[in-house]
Amino acid sequence: MLALALVVAACGDDTGGDTTTTAGVTTTEGETDTTAGETTTTGAEAMACEATIGVMGPFTGEVAFIGEVQLNWFNYALDTWNEEMGYDFQMVEADTQFDVAQSATLAQQLLDNPDVLGVVGPAGSDQVDAAGAVFEAGDPDLTVISPSSTRSGITAQYTGLFRTVPTDDDQGPTTADFMVEQGAQSVFIVDDQSSYSTGLADTTQDNLETADVTVTRESVSQDVTDFSALVGTIPDDTDFVYLPWQVAANGQIFANQMAEQGKEAVIFGSDGMDSDDFTQAGSYIAAFAPDIAAIEGSVSILEGYLEQYENTSTFGPPVWAAARVIFEAIDRVCQAGETPDRANVQAEVRNTDQTTSILGSPISFTEDGDLVEGTFFIFQIQEDGSKTLVQ
């Protein structure tokens, strides 16, 4: 029954255990936690405006490279916010390991913690489904913002679910239209058997076939590391090879092996391939944000991030955007003189109307929870690895 006691302590809220970690202090610089010294700003919230925000993601496991960046960006956003505004918001880490069963359990844990007023995550659409069901049944007032799930239709199913990335419904047609514009007649699509990939591949394929383009569709599982055999089957007259993959490094391997075998088709990658791991010159990438290093307002944020953490990827900035949406909503509630709780925070989230954001576009949500102004941008990778905006 020691296990019982420990569990109660670990996830107990009303039983007074120490549940929340104080991530604000995990920075390694001299500036530590935001002490009471900075309670300036306005007098209206002289009362403590406190909140805990949960972050769900695959921090360990096979796709830890996604989760790690997301977690780092979240911590960075939290620290910066706390310092900027003089608050002491807390965070709770929930490692889903990209596993649906764990996502559901973690969702329940976050629900049970009454201090949690918002959640950023989960990362994958599968996990969003599993966690969403739990959140919906338990407390649809809890705001859940996914920074990377793109499957269309999910936000309509769950009341409190929002996202800061556009959906497959946008990406598929954008990709297909671009290819058609470039005069493509034959396209080779490979999906990686994940739900993100198959959904996107399906949408793009449909759009291409409507435009009378010949499409060859193949798929590989994510644990394949050698694509040579598959590359060998690419027909010589293929114009584009579309890779809606989650693992950009695999995309680079694919590109290398295409070069080895003398295949001249151009690779087009989805937003999952927008990462430093994929640098095949001449390829195209779809991204849901223009390169934030090119957005004036975002450069300083990026630099601040890179000072503390060594690497970033496309999965990072939407986390910042999602976190800020929640933080600012809580702030607005406090400014109005109320104690923040899940219901009023969600109401304020729905009122979000940022004219500009780290992603370079305004942020506001549709009734379902999707971005009103989500659009995909297409980049081409240059010889030196930089990306130029093409559309």
Place this chain on the structure above:
Amino acid sequence: MEFLLQQTVNGLTLGSVYALLALGYSMVYGVLKFLNFAHGEVYMFGAFAGYGVLTVLGGPTGLLVPVWLALTLMFVGAMVVSSGVGLALERFAYRPLRSASRLAPLISAIGASFFLQAAALLLFSANSRSYDAPTLIPIANGLTIGPINVWAVRVLVIVTAVVLMVLLTWWVRSSRAGKAVRAVSFDTEAAAMMGVDVDRVIVVTFLIGSALAGVGGVMVGLVFGRIFHFMGFIAGLKAFTAAVVGGIGSIPGAMLGGLLIGFAEAYTTAYISSTFQNLIVFGLLIAFLLIRPSGFLGRPELVKV
């Protein structure tokens, strides 16, 4: 014809890597009658060690020594690190369990596997690293066999694997230590009674098996270019399959099994379908095992009543 040739080369490359890994599994099984599930992690650390050596030598773009020297040092470094990990596993995770039931070392191996993966995650972070082999050895450099051009790195991998396997076979057959290994894998008790130091033999087996895995890791880094903390798990599974198909405990069997699986994967993807690559390969293997239950070159188990 060109297509077939290309796919054959692909299969050969993949098969060579699987063969190297499978050898480690088979050798350890031969002497200890136990499947070392943490072998994949040994291979993973070898790959990272190679990357470390490459970085110390200036990285793929700023190499301080000629390429051939860098490669040799990478291989050596990987062998050293992998052997170290393998030996540590043997000494601390498996030796205490020599007399226990068959499943206890299995769970210990799994625990070690988790531990090593997490350690890799802590030390190297979740980002995958790349040897960036095309910069080291441009893709254009290669051997022309008929209508196709085979990249030099692939040639290197295949040749190295063959050389190592030949050396190993020769060693096992002719040297005293090799004979001792064969004796222990045939009948441990009898070998002990004949004065063979069983503990030493086991250590040597782990050393060689792990070193080979380390070489395999560097090769994978060179040809496929992506090393990350989880790579051992996946590759380990395939190599383990190869070892069993070839006849677990048999060294030529492991080589054969590795090559078979490499070819099966390549041809299946090429001629049938890539979606169902795993399915078909597994299906074939299931069917095969039903026909020949002890693997290709395995000895049917003699059970003494």
Place this chain on the structure above:
Amino acid sequence: MSNIGVDSWVAESAERDERYTGWAGPARRLLDRVPSGWKLLVFLAVAAVYPLLVPQAGVRIGITALLLAMLAIGLNTVVGWAGLLDLGYIAFYGFGAYFYAMVSSDQLSVHWPTWVSIPVVVAASALLGALLSLPSRRLVGDYLAIMTLFFAQVFLEVIVNFERLPGVDIDLTGGPNGIIGVEPWQLFGFSLNTFNRNFYLLLLLLGLLIAVLRNIDESRTGRAWRALREDTLAAAHMTTPVNRLKMLAFAVGAAIAGLTGTILGPVQVGVFPNNFQLLFLITIYAALILGGLGSIPGAVLGAVAVAFTPEILRNPGTAGWLFYVALAVLLVSLLRKRAMVASVFVGLAVFGYALRFTLLAIWDESILGAANDTFLSRLLDSWLLILGPAQDLASNYAFVLAVGGMLGVIVAKGWWRVALLVPTVYLAVFVWENKLALQPSVTRQLLFGGVLVVMMAVRPQGMLGTRRVEIT
């Protein structure tokens, strides 16, 4: 002991007296005398109170533990009792889950009533198990294991890529997205749609299963399985129907897994391919073996431990306490004399302060970072070096050195061990505070793996198993 000429009951209790020594002896003897039926009832009663004491998340974890327990006792039947290494067990679980989901959701718009779907799913799972047992006629040991492993992989592949199979038009399995909206069980007009209800359902089923399996174990079939496990050839020569027994073992195991699968869907409100990966199979095996192969209470205990430990380790504060307690226990168990233990602590204090002093003299305060916000961390702040910049690099080196040091400590003896322990423990604490505590998710996996290795080395038969020696 000379137990010749006494009746078996007296002999057994004498044996028990011998076996259980030490301060726990009388307690264990008493425990052994209690009939297992009562022990089961007590366990069920205690477990029944659990949902009332914890928040819903705790109930959810309890459900995970119970699901794992059911799977573990099912696996125990195949591996522990019949001695057949089945690495494809997860496929039966998936089969049951998916079949139930297909007939209880909008996927195919088929909604069977529970009293129809459950027996059908269980029977189908048993049939599948029987089918999979057929290869076992020709394959033994590790080859059977490989075959079953393949089967599990094939199953998963088919589930994910079902729609793409040539000639298939309907989407039976939902592909990589899984099937959502799975309906709960409906029994006697009662809809089991809350966590608590599912918890009690699982508890009830577990209790029934344990009772049934116990009876089987003590019957002819159980004895025949034991004979099969110990020496298949001899059993066959004694006219035990070996093939039929193997089929029965597989079928029973598969049926249990299938039944468990039907509850996974309602609890998770969906079934996903992700639920049935190899990693989960390893978890079931870990639970079974840690608890003790061949023992039902062991399987249940192992499942509870494996399900709860990662959750406990999730919380850095608790994890920190566990770490330090474990370290202390380790120290005491590794060193024989109290003088040694004391000298380690003294050495640690000296070492720590000396190191801190020297490094601060060379570099100065700028290298220091902030202590983590746990009680112990702040306590140790003035003694331990918590770095600011270069924290990552130093921690990496320290980690490798600490692991090497720990291995060295195991090998060293006597006062050498003490000498080696001082820097090793310091490094361990250093790595903990500077790196591990900051990455709870990774640390969890690290500790879990380490615990498995250590547990096996110290007690290979698991917590409640009996020591077996393989006679090859």
